[in-house]
Structure formats: C-alpha cells, structure tokens
Amino acid sequence: MIDRIIEYNKSFVESKGYEPYLTSKYPDKKLAILSCMDTRLTELLPAALGLKNGDAKFIKNAGGIVIAPFDSAMRSLIVAIYELGVNEIMVVAHTQCGACHMSYDHFHDAMIARGVAAETLDTIQKCGLDLHHWLEGFKDTPESVRKTVATIKKHPLVPSDIVVRGFIINSETGALEEIHCLT
Ligand code: ZN
Numbered sequence: 515m516i517d518r519i520i521e522y523n524k525s526f527v528e529s530k531g532y533e534p535y536l537t538s539k540y541p542d543k544k545l546a547i548l549s550c551m552d553t554r555l556t557e558l559l560p561a562a563l564g565l566k567n568g569d570a571k572f573i574k575n576a577g578g579i580v581i582a583p584f585d586s587a588m589r590s591l592i593v594a595i596y597e598l599g600v601n602e603i604m605v606v607a608h609t610q611c612g613a614c615h616m617s618y619d620h621f622h623d624a625m626i627a628r629g630v631a632a633e634t635l636d637t638i639q640k641c642g643l644d645l646h647h648w649l650e651g652f653k654d655t656p657e658s659v660r661k662t663v664a665t666i667k668k669h670p671l672v673p674s675d676i677v678v679r680g681f682i683i684n685s686e687t688g689a690l691e692e693i694h695c696l697t
Contacts, residue, residue, distance in 0.1 A: 535568075537568025542568050547563075548579075558683075562688025575587055576613045577611060578606060578607050578611075578613075579652070579662045580662045602676070603676060603679075607659045607682045608685045609686075612651075614651050618645060659680035659682065660680060679692065
C-alpha cells in the first residue's frame with residue numbers, strides 16, 4: 515500500500531495538485547480541534563464544520579481525549595496556543611467511537627498472542643506506567659468529553675481567556691451536539 519502511495523505522490527506533485535491547499539502554519543480561524551483518529555471523520559469533520567486547509571489545528575488520537583495533563587495531546591494544544599495563536603479549542607468526540615469499548619484485558623491478550631512477553635507488560639507496569647489507564651476506553655462519551663474539557667480548562671499552563679467547548683459529532687451525518695461542560 516505504501517509503495518502505491520509513494521507512486522501517487524509523484525504524480526500529485528508533478529501535476530501541482532497541491533496548489534488548492536497552499537496556506538501558512540498559522541490557523542486562520544485561531545482554532546484548535548481535538549478529535550478522534552476515526553477514519554469516518556477524516557474528511558467529514560472539517561466538511562461538517564465548514565473548515566478548509568489552513569483554518570484550524572487538528573489534533574487527533576484514539577478517542578479524542580486528554581488522558582493526562584502532560585500527554586501528547588495537551589502538549590500539542592499548548593504549542594497551538596503559544597506558538598500558533600489559537601484562542602479557541604473544540605473537543606470533538608463522535609458517535610460509535612471505537613475507543614468507547616476498548617478494554618485493557620483485550621489488549622493484554624492480543625499482545626501476548628502477538629508475541630509480547632508477559633514479563634514485558636509487568637515491567638512496564640512496575641516502571642510506573644499504568645497500562646490499564648493508558649489503554650482502557652471510556653464508557654460514557656459525554657462524560658469523557660467533560661473530563662477532557664475540564665483538564666484543558668483547569669490546566670496550569672492554559673491561559674484563562676482560552677475558550678474550550680465540548681461536542682459529539684454524528685459519525686454519519688456530521689451533526690454536532692454541544693456537551694454542557696461545567697466551568
Ligand atoms: Zn473514535
């Protein structure tokens with residue numbers, strides 16, 4: 515698959531397919547969106563929000579969540595705020611999210627079946643990374659959105675004037691539902 519992509523890329527560049535996408539690194543709408551990596555959202559999310567290339571910073575992971583105050587998603591948001599002029603953040607979860615049903619027990623068994631040694635998992639646990647927390651999904655999507663919004667809003671490095679709001683987008687229709695989040 516990757517070889518085919520590399521081949522396609524050559525013709526894309528040669529035919530100047532990039533021209534409609536030219537923009538700067540600064541998000542024109544001063545907006546960052548934290549969302550899920552789900553493939554249904556790849557084009558649907560920006561289309562349903564009316565966003566084009568250059569409008570917003572998209573930060574994506576499994577579930578569209580901040581799992582710890584200094585994780586990779588939070589780091590990207592901090593960069594977006596201080597380096598790229600972002601002043602509004604949307605946390606956008608979605609319906610039928612795969613991360614909703616993730617269980618560490620499943621990952622544990624799958625990893626063992628793929629050749630990861632049980633003692634490797636034990637060692638990681640003993641080194642202080644809680645694999646259960648790291649790989650466990652959320653049970654309640656609105657609650658998960660509220661939790662991530664709260665972590666961002668209360669973050670010691672996030673200025674108080676940054677707007678943070680939470681949403682769930684329908685994975686088929688693109689309809690956006692705002693989740694009421696306590697401030
Ligand atoms: Zn998802």
